[in-house]
Amino acid sequence: MEQLIQQVASGLANGAIYACLALALVMIFVSTDHINFAQGELAMFSAYLVWQALEWGMSFWLALPVVALFSFLIGVGIERVILRPLHHAPVLSVVVVFIGLLAIFHSLAGAIWGHTIKAIPSPFPHFTFVGSGYIGPHQIGMILVTVMLLVALFAFFRFTPLGLAMRAAAQNPASARLAGIRVDWMLALGWGLAAAIGAVAGSLVAPAVYLEPNMMASILLYGFAGALVGGISSPGGAVAGGFIVGVLENLIAYLGNLFEKTTGVYVIGNGEKLTVALIIVITVLTLKPSGLFGQVSVKRV
Amino acid sequence: MATTTVNGIAAGERSPSLGRGYWLTGIVIVLALLPLIGGKTGLISNYGFLQLSLMIVYAIAVLGLILLTGFNGQISLGHGAFFAVGAYVAAVLIDQANWPYWATLPVAAIMCFLVGYLFGLPALRLEGHYLALATFALAVAVPQILKYRHFEWFTNGVQGINIFKPDPPFGLPLSADQWMYLVVLAVAVLMFWIARNLLDSRTGRALRAIRDHTMAASTMGINVAHYKTVVFGVSALYTGVAGALHAIIFEFVAPDSFRFELSIAILVGAVVGGIASLPGAVIGGVFVQVIEKYADALTKKLTAAVNLPLDLEPWTIYGIALIVLMYTMPMGIAGGLALLWRRLRGS
């Protein structure tokens, strides 16, 4: 039982990592209708910027907003300069451009900062509390920040004119244009926000998994799965999806161990937990194609 | 949600005219004579033949993806998985059952067709991004499945399987690399020929109709589910045969050989070559094999020429190359060339 609680807690902590990235993926998706495969590498790059700022003597809580702003500008820049000419290109061409971006950011990080791991100290105060043994203060902080980001985004899209304009631009560009919304800039804004969220995700992930150029490569799949299982068009769903994937994976390993301990037969373990988690996610998606919390979209033919 | 079908990429999918047919036959004959011409004169080393074989192998793998994505509109980020299955089928049969290498190819083909077909069933309910995730997951899962404890007795786990490269039969005066090149070339010609006939047939038209307008195709009486799953199987078959050839060429398979990067390479090859075009598959295959080396060489030159304060890495050049290619030729190189050809003829 003790272990079950610990595994769930650790799953939630990992889930927070996936949820942050999923949120950034959703951000780009709702504003541009693309899944950005370079999102993880952008977040990793931002995390390196935070590390660099810390090296230069900044405090974490100063470095984070500065880097987030800087990442926002990078995101806007990428959309305006690189993706704008491709607005009418086939989807797969855009995917290949994302892969190109992924390669560029990945290799630049390696070239600039090297390939050995770097530590970013946890920005959250170290304290002990009830249940300290189950989950660390950094993990709690990560979950809190994720939820705060989600609430902020929700409010932004629900209540601010800019947020409403962005949603309108993504859902129906033609009408939005008629209503006087500058659709092009809304896309760029979506990219900027996603990059800023990615910066937060990256710099919170780094203290937990260590910073290196491959840091986000494997996390991308989890974020992707989380975003889809929750519903790719819903920020809340994406966060929930991230947590679900995190917990699910740990539970599979836990149950596999339990089974082996009681029966002596090895069926699944740590080597297969990701595979099994993905099978479950995909099964869910075949039964509920718009995700657990996504709205069913009606397609006109 | 926007449809993610790959509209507007029909460039270069015209079936070849008679004149082009002669050209093609000529090219194939020249390629088949290369071991005699290049090999004997020493113009092409054995390593050169290995490179050529690999280009052809990747062309077959890319062709598999093109059949699925380009001609049927189903996206796959995980074709490396079928490549791996094909490779392991060949390696296990040679290693465990002492089969001759050529006999493993049809088995790899059938196995991959089955795997692809079965995967295509749930994939029917998934579209666009969801299918992308499912195939992405497949690519990530396969290396782990190959290591699965209860499969170790035949996959040899993480150690991988060593096999032997075949020597040319009947005492032919060829090196092993030259012989394998001819085998690979023959298989490729056969598979491209089948693909062309398939696409020119009723089936091919049905596949394209489904890609361009699923609903309309279905009202016209096309059994959408049937075609979509079958083409998934056929696509996996093509890529799997490529995998089997790859295993025989390299005499070694291991889970580490089939990581996610391979699936990405196949996808990039298909899109850069030209996603709905058979010549595009060949261009894509060449691209997959050649780009990395040029990126590496170019990076070294650049670093030496410009005195950069950091060691530039080849991936930077690779990434820039992809973006520039997509800028200049969003329909892939085959599409770009077709466009150029039409413009030249038009003016």
Added chain:
Amino acid sequence: MHHTTRRLLLAGTGALALALAVSPVCAQKKYDDGATDTEIKIGHTNPYSGNASAYGTIGKVIDAYFKMVNEQGGINGRKITFISYDDGYSPPKTVEMVRKLVEEDRVLFVFQTLGTPPNTAIQKYLNGKKVPQLFVATGASKWGHYKENPWTMGYQPDYVTEAIIYAKHILANVKDPKIGVLMQNDDYGKDYFNGFKQGLGKDADKLIVSHVTYEVTDPTVDSQMIQLKNSGANVFFNITTPKFAAQAIKKAAEIGWKPAQYLNNVSASVGTVIKPAGFENSQGIITAAYLKDPTDPQWANAKDFLEWKAFMQKYYPTGNLADGSNVFGYSVATLMSIVLKQCGDDLTRANVMKQAANLKNVDLPLLLPGIKVNTSPTDFYPLQSVQLQKFEGETWKLFGDVLSNEAASN
């Protein structure tokens, strides 16, 4: 002025005498592919990209080393051309690159190719072609099988030996050991694990209460560490690569698990593992070493360390001075140049192999005191000795004797 002339004269006569003495043997110059009067070509592959890219620095430091050698006049008057390609730790890529090295670049031999799967993939080809595959950068025990693969030789102490040493130490020092093992699920992990079980003897399965694995693609090993803690283990054998080693050490501290920790040498670098994991979390960890750690103050004034540091600053200024891989690359490149020097003018593949298998008590820079390189035609394991060390404060503290393979298997 006068002095110099005399010294030159003396040196000249000396050289002449030496040349006369050895001329019957070495008069003939013999070359295979890749060697000429002016050049020796060496081939190399390394993961500069991909999951294992942290090891890319080994290729860079070796390249820098040979640059230094060339500036100082080369080896026996010949310049070294060191050709290094990226294989991304992918076996087929390694095969391709090594074939390019042998067939297009025509190197004399292949040196320091990195990783067990990549080396497994090229071993048959190189042995078939009779091209030396020297001092490979992996500790699998199979690189010393001189009968089956007479053209392949390892370098570092093999994983099996190292694991046996830990096992013996546990049996001798931990009362009622219950062992938890965290292992990377690949060739390297299995080699360590098998050696470990061998060292524990027939009770191995009883002593190991938990054995969990992770994949290099896993974001964290948190879940695995919780499993280990809950197994009730009081000994932790950590078979992980640097990133995961740091994660595991930190996580153990976070969840309040305090076993006796044994860490594989692969991740013993202070600068790139222990420091990121936190010194406070790493107290008392035991590992086996054969190289000096570059961050260890006890070596700060050692002659070989100062030479290495000067070399790094001059020839590889972007290199990380805290990274043990840069020490590793420097020492193995030194060994390579010693072998080539020993080859004299007979630069055939057979002679390179013969000389590599003819090293007697060779002292390399940055090896721990008392550890020497020894090979013979029936001993293809250049380094077989390690010494245990314990982490205290901010450094490793060596303890006990230098242990060798023989001692371990007794």
